[in-house]
Amino acid sequence: MASVIEKTIRKTVTSGILGVAKVSAALKSREGDHPYLTGIHKPMAEELTLTELEVEGSIPAELDGRYLRIGPNPVAEVNPATHHWFIGDGMAHGLKIGGGKALWYRNRWIRSEAVSKALGEPPAPSPHGRERGTANTNIVGIGGRTWAIIEAGNSPVELSEELETLSINPFDGSLQNSYTAHPHLDPATGESHAICYRGDVQDTVWHTVLDSAGKVIREEPITVAHGPSIHDCQITENYVIVLDLPVTFSMKTLMGGHPFPYRWNPEHRARVGLMPRTGTNADMHWFDVEPCYVFHPANAFETEDGSVIIDVVAHDKMFDDGHDGPDGSRSAFERWTLPAGGTKVQRTVVDGEMQEFPRYDERRTCKPYRYAYCMAAENPHDIPGLIADTRLFKHDLDAGTREVHDFGPHRHPGEFVFVPRGDGEDEGWLVGLVIDMTDDTTELAILDAANFTAPPVGTVRLPHRIPPGFHGNWVAG
Numbered sequence: 001m002a003s004v005i006e007k008t009i010r011k012t013v014t015s016g017i018l019g020v021a022k023v024s025a026a027l028k029s030r031e032g033d034h035p036y037l038t039g040i041h042k043p044m045a046e047e048l049t050l051t052e053l054e055v056e057g058s059i060p061a062e063l064d065g066r067y068l069r070i071g072p073n074p075v076a077e078v079n080p081a082t083h084h085w086f087i088g089d090g091m092a093h094g095l096k097i098g099g100g101k102a103l104w105y106r107n108r109w110i111r112s113e114a115v116s117k118a119l120g121e122p123p124a125p126s127p128h129g130r131e132r133g134t135a136n137t138n139i140v141g142i143g144g145r146t147w148a149i150i151e152a153g154n155s156p157v158e159l160s161e162e163l164e165t166l167s168i169n170p171f172d173g174s175l176q177n178s179y180t181a182h183p184h185l186d187p188a189t190g191e192s193h194a195i196c197y198r199g200d201v202q203d204t205v206w207h208t209v210l211d212s213a214g215k216v217i218r219e220e221p222i223t224v225a226h227g228p229s230i231h232d233c234q235i236t237e238n239y240v241i242v243l244d245l246p247v248t249f250s251m252k253t254l255m256g257g258h259p260f261p262y263r264w265n266p267e268h269r270a271r272v273g274l275m276p277r278t279g280t281n282a283d284m285h286w287f288d289v290e291p292c293y294v295f296h297p298a299n300a301f302e303t304e305d306g307s308v309i310i311d312v313v314a315h316d317k318m319f320d321d322g323h324d325g326p327d328g329s330r331s332a333f334e335r336w337t338l339p340a341g342g343t344k345v346q347r348t349v350v351d352g353e354m355q356e357f358p359r360y361d362e363r364r365t366c367k368p369y370r371y372a373y374c375m376a377a378e379n380p381h382d383i384p385g386l387i388a389d390t391r392l393f394k395h396d397l398d399a400g401t402r403e404v405h406d407f408g409p410h411r412h413p414g415e416f417v418f419v420p421r422g423d424g425e426d427e428g429w430l431v432g433l434v435i436d437m438t439d440d441t442t443e444l445a446i447l448d449a450a451n452f453t454a455p456p457v458g459t460v461r462l463p464h465r466i467p468p469g470f471h472g473n474w475v476a477g
């Protein structure tokens with residue numbers, strides 16, 4: 001009963017706060033364009049199904065599956081005075097590849113309640129009665145099904161093979177709390193691990209585990225303060241790693257009419273936690289770290305002396321200035337060591353140039369690894385957001401060297417995902433989207449990871465610009 005009362009109070013308070021926030025938002029106005037609604041970020045206005053796709057070079061015959069990518073793409077007009085890049089309606093993009101051919105491209109809005117209404121459709125099924133907000137941050141294959149996912153509260157959304165919304169679906173009702181945009185599959189167990197938080201709960205986050213079929217088998221609470229925005233996590237053979245960093249829920253921001261209520265908080269203790277995978281909050285071991293923010297780690301693993309290593313892209317700050325999207329803080333690729341028996345994270349800069357979206361051969365999750373691939377994120381052209389550079393990086397962590405693949409002037413890559421071909425760590429392809437601002441088009445580029453600086457082995461040309469989004473994955477057929 002206590003939890004019912006607590007829920008009722010929370011619901012009442014939250015609806016009151018949201019009412020004030022709505023009034024504050026309605027009073028806001030803005031002069032000039034919103035950087036995440038114009039230029040390279042101008043949303044797509046229609047859903048396309050394209051089957052006659054132009055290919056340059058060749059598509060490797062072994063590639064059989066779908067490249068899926070998702071990002072924000074508001075369906076209706078939004079108030080530019082209060083819009084934040086991270087809260088836009090979700091749009092999924094997909095290319096089906098097989099037999100050396102590009103079989104189709106599709107883009108579809110994720111049918112949140114608002115999107116269905118804007119499109120004049122009945123609401124998508126929601127058999128478990130969960131939130132009807134959008135999912136815009138990651139798109140993954142789990143248990144042979146396709147899921148659009150997001151952090152902080154909205155439910156996962158199940159999509160068909162062809163990206164139609166099937167249902168708003170918290171993993172067939174097995175998810176009690178919220179989910180994340182960043183589950184990590186342990187190749188040894190088939191389980192997907194995540195750290196999840198809720199926008200309306202400030203003192204708890206959860207270690208959430210799915211089995212290989214996509215059913216939630218663990219939601220273990222972890223005590224935190226201030227409602228930290230924990231975007232991603234990593235795992236090692238024995239631990240889950242919790243990145244509890246100083247971007248936290250801000251009631252003042254929400255009441256001020258900004259619907260993305262997370263801000264840099266110097267009062268919040270920056271720390272990284274290790275919890276045994278089957279442990280509890282009582283088993284947490286916390287390491288202090290200098291204040292910074294991490295959206296995304298690369299891999300993590302344990303060393304022979306019991307220390308834990310996690311590689312991350314660390315930003316000096318985040319959400320300290322402005323309310324439109326990520327601010328212009330510096331980022332670097334770093335190796336963090338959590339020393340056995342220690343209490344402080346040891347930080348080493350691997351590469352001080354700005355970058356984001358680190359990926360690696362995910363068959364090596366939890367194991368020592370050699371190569372990480374990052375999207376460069378220097379911003380010489382004053383393009384807003386993270387997708388402004390023309391380069392990808394391949395880091396050789398053993399040799400301490402870096403290769404650069406430059407797509408050329410005005411051609412902007414997003415996140416590239418590694419697709420294995422053989423057993424070798426860089427024996428495979430890197431697949432991702434490149435926006436060409438010279439003619440407002442996009443291509444799917446396929447690079448040979450072992451021959452990183454060579455031109456793509458194949459590209460699929462799309463006759464339109466796909467706005468920069470967040471994450472993409474290869475889902476094998």
Ligand SMILES: [Fe+2]
Pocket residue numbers: 137181182231232295296470471
């Ligand atoms: Fe992310």
